[in-house]
Amino acid sequence: MDTTDDDLASTRTALNPMLDATAAILPWISQTPTARFPPELNKRWQSAWAEFADTWRQHGSNDPARFRRSAMLIMSIALESADADCLGLAESLASTADHLEHKTPGNRLQAALHALCDVMLDTSDKHLPQGLEHPHLNERLRHFRDRLETALRPSGKPGxxxxxxxxxxxxxxxxxxxxxxxxxxxxxxxxxxxxxxxxxxxxxxxxxxxxxxxxxxxxxxxxxxxxxxxxxxxxxxxxxxxxxxxxxxxxxxxxxxx
CATH class of the missing domain: 1.20.120 (Four Helix Bundle (Hemerythrin (Met), subunit A))
Structure with missing residues (x-):
């Protein structure tokens, strides 16, 4: 069966609304999400976490002064960010630094810190923005804040x-x-x-x-x-x-x- 010019014209007419709608949303699809934080601040945030992870992995609880310096660096950037979840985790790290000056970390605290370092340095998904711009950052910060606070609570064990x-x-x-x-x-x-x-x-x-x-x-x-x-x-x-x-x-x- 031959296709006539009238058939083609009617097909185009039927498709026009869909094509117009597609054209309208294409700019939104290709548009890069607006950054929440200054790029320079995000760069320092990622560098601070790299330093923190190196401190914990290389020295553990054997150098509490160095751990505190790394934690305070994260705290200073969190203050600049004015983000509540960044500040919440930074405060938990400061409490952890206090703890390490007087006590050996228990298994739960060690596991939480190791996992925190792994997650904050994870760049496996190259399609997602990293650091402060990661779409799941705040969820992760809240998770590890709660996990650290739980690990730091006094043991309920007798004595x-x-x-x-x-x-x-x-x-x-x-x-x-x-x-x-x-x-x-x-x-x-x-x-x-x-x-x-x-x-x-x-x-x-x-x-x-x-x-x-x-x-x-x-x-x-x-x-x-x-x-x-x-x-x-x-x-x-x-x-x-x-x-x-x-x-x-x-x-x-x-x-x-x-």
């Missing part, structure tokens, strides 16, 4: 235990638990070995007020004491009960955060 102390306790307890399982698998059950390891675990748990572990350990120890003079048949029947209590101990140890 203000340190993360290091908790880790050492868990490592020791897991080793003793492994020995108890080995004693449980011998024929006949080495009930004395279980009682001895469990008694040591109970004492350590009491010293650092790990009361959940303490009471679970007491249950295992009580079972063991009842079986001191038991026959082999009774010991075999008790093996499942002891094993179940050891499983509960294992779960409780895995739940300890440090």
């Amino acid at each position: 203000e235990r340190s993360d290091v102390l908790d880790r050492l306790f868990v490592e020791d307890a897991e080793e003793r638990l492994a020995h108890m399982r080995e004693s449980l698998e011998t024929l006949p059950i080495d009930i004395y070995g279980i009682a001895e390891e469990c008694e040591a675990l109970i004492q350590h748990a009491e010293q650092i007020e790990m009361w959940g572990i303490y009471h679970l350990g007491r249950t295992v120890h009580h079972l063991a004491l009842q079986l001191y003079d038991a026959s082999e048949a009774d010991l075999d029947r008790a093996a499942d009960a002891i094993g179940a209590q050891l499983d509960l101990l294992q779960q409780a140890l895995h739940a300890i955060e440090y």
Whole structure:
């Protein structure tokens, strides 16, 4: 079927509104978003974060004075930006600097700082503006402000235990638990070995007020004491009960955060 001039004309007429609308929005699509901050300020912001990341990665908490200088540089630029989220994160970094002058950073604080450095230096998406102009900057700043504040809060652990102390306790307890399982698998059950390891675990748990572990350990120890003079048949029947209590101990140890 041949296309006539009238057909072409009617097609053009039908398409004209769509073509006009497309032409109208093309300038908006190609237009570069208006910068929120002066380019020079954005450049200094990115340089400050590069310096901060280098300070943390190279020196960690071993040079709190250098950490503070890097944090204060970010604070000064945040003040110039007059952006509430920039200031909020800068204040959290200042609090972190105070913390590092007196205490060793816990695992959560270290993880937060490492992640912060990675995100603030991320330039993987070349199509997005970087630094202060990044479209997700404020969301990221709020996230890390909250994360740092959470990591800096005093521990809710009894006696203000340190993360290091908790880790050492868990490592020791897991080793003793492994020995108890080995004693449980011998024929006949080495009930004395279980009682001895469990008694040591109970004492350590009491010293650092790990009361959940303490009471679970007491249950295992009580079972063991009842079986001191038991026959082999009774010991075999008790093996499942002891094993179940050891499983509960294992779960409780895995739940300890440090």
